[in-house]
Amino acid sequence: AQSVSQHNHHVILSEAASLELGCNYSYGGTVNLFWYVQYPGQHLQLLLKYFSGDPLVKGIKGFEAEFIKSKFSFNLRKPSVQWSDTAEYFCAVKGVNRDDKIIFGKGTRLHILP
Amino acid sequence: DARVTQTPRDKVTEMGQEVTMRCQPILGHNTVFWYRQTMMQGLELLAYFRNRAPLDDSGMPKDRFSAEMPDATLATLKIQPSEPRDSAVYFCASGFGTPDTEAFFGQGTRLTVV
Numbered sequence: 001a002q003s004v005s006q007h008n009h010h011v012i013l014s015e016a017a018s019l020e021l022g023c024n025y026s027y028g029g030t031v032n033l034f035w036y037v038q039y040p041g042q043h044l045q046l047l048l049k050y051f052s053g054d055p056l057v058k059g060i061k062g063f064e065a066e067f068i069k070s071k072f073s074f075n076l077r078k079p080s081v082q083w084s085d086t087a088e089y090f091c092a093v094k095g096v097n098r099d100d101k102i103i104f105g106k107g108t109r110l111h112i113l114p
Numbered sequence: 115d116a117r118v119t120q121t122p123r124d125k126v127t128e129m130g131q132e133v134t135m136r137c138q139p140i141l142g143h144n145t146v147f148w149y150r151q152t153m154m155q156g157l158e159l160l161a162y163f164r165n166r167a168p169l170d171d172s173g174m175p176k177d178r179f180s181a182e183m184p185d186a187t188l189a190t191l192k193i194q195p196s197e198p199r200d201s202a203v204y205f206c207a208s209g210f211g212t213p214d215t216e217a218f219f220g221q222g223t224r225l226t227v228v
Binding site: 032034036042043044045046049051090096099101102103104105106107 | 147149155156157159162164169170205207214216217218219220221222
C-alpha cells in the first residue's frame, strides 16, 4: 500500500537558516512525487513535482527537492528561509498508473522566526 | 484564473443534521478528489472520481458519507447524520486524468459539528 512519512512534525528556524524537510515513501513501483505548501488559512498549493528525468527538481520560491530512488526519499530544501515561508508542507506520492491516487504525508509545520 | 470552487467555506451544524459540501472542479479536469484534513490524521483521501465514476471511496465511512458527481461540473460530499468527530476541513481537488497529473485544491469547507 502507498504511504508517505514526514519525519518532522514541527520545525522552527530563524530567517536565513537553511531548511531540509524529510520525506520517505512506500510504494511498489514507479512514482510521481510532489511537495505542496499550505499557508495559514489557505488551500494547498503545489511547490514542485517530480515525474521523471533529473532527480533534482526546482520549484517556486527558491525551493528544491531531490529524489533518491534507492532511499525512497524526496526531501525538500531551501538554502535560506524567509519569514513568509511559515506554513505547513506536505509531501505526496502517486503511482504512475492512470488510476493511482495521490497520498499525502501528515505534514510538517514550519515556523520561521523573524 | 482557473480554480476549484468549494461551497460553503464554513459550516456549523448540529449533530444528527445532514451536511452537503459542493465542489466545482476546474473546467476540463476529469479527476476529482475529496480529502479530509484534521490535526491528528493530516490529509486523508476519502474518495476520488474519474470521468464522474467513483474509482476509490475506501477512505470514506460508508454508513454516513456519500460522494457523487451529478455532472462534470459538480461534485458533492454528503454526511448524514453528522457527528462531532466529522469536524474537519474538507478539501476538493481536481486534475487531468493522466499519470503525471497533479491535484489542484479548492479553498476547503471548514465543518464544525456541535
